[in-house]
């Protein structure tokens with residue numbers, strides 16, 4: 001069975017600039033024999049995390065929306081890309097709520113859906129805020145033991161419309177290199193697994209609040 005990457009579009013526009021960038025990543029993954037799906041988080045209100053901790057028992061979020069749809073799908077995917085437009089110099093409010101709840105639910109519920117699966121962030125802006133947004137979203141992967149895949153520049157495209165993004169030739173190349181690098185990483189993981197190299201045993205979590 002082919003390996004699969006799930007690309008999440010965190011823009012309120014189903015087929016806008018972020019989608020255009022993600023599609024370029026997907027096309028280069030497909031060229032390397034990796035299957036892809038693009039999930040749009042939609043343009044309806046997505047609640048932030050209400051810290052109810054119900055996910056500890058449920059391994060899902062208490063709000064049954066796009067977050068649970070994603071969590072139900074995630075186990076079947078080998079890698080993840082999250083795309084966001086830059087809103088006020090940071091990630092969109094919706095993708096922030098979405099990723100807060102996705103990763104908190106998995107972490108607290110002990111889901112292990114993401115353990116050592118590669119991930120990347122793609123940002124889309126008219127002009128500025130791309131690197132701050134990229135830094136912001138990479139933090140989820142740093143905590144979730146998800147190797148961050150790099151490209152030949154920080155993963156951004158520029159433009160206010162898909163047509164403008166298509167003129168950002170360097171940005172599109174960065175997307176293609178990202179897809180190729182993720183495909184290469186996935187192939188390495190597959191080869192390692194065939195050779196009997198296993199994912200490290202997980203230690204029970206040590207959880208301190210600095211005071212003791």
Ligand SMILES: Cc1cc2nc3c(=O)[nH]c(=O)nc-3n(C[C@H](O)[C@H](O)[C@H](O)COP(=O)(O)O)c2cc1C
Pocket residue numbers: 011012013015016017018019084085086087088089090124125126127128129158159160161
């Ligand atoms: C609420 C809001 C805030 C924005 N803030 C920024 C910004 O800080 N920097 C920027 O370059 N573009 C900003 N933009 C423009 C979008 O980032 C840009 O048009 C993006 O490419 C749209 O991607 P999309 O079509 O996938 O939604 C903003 C747009 C909106 C709606």
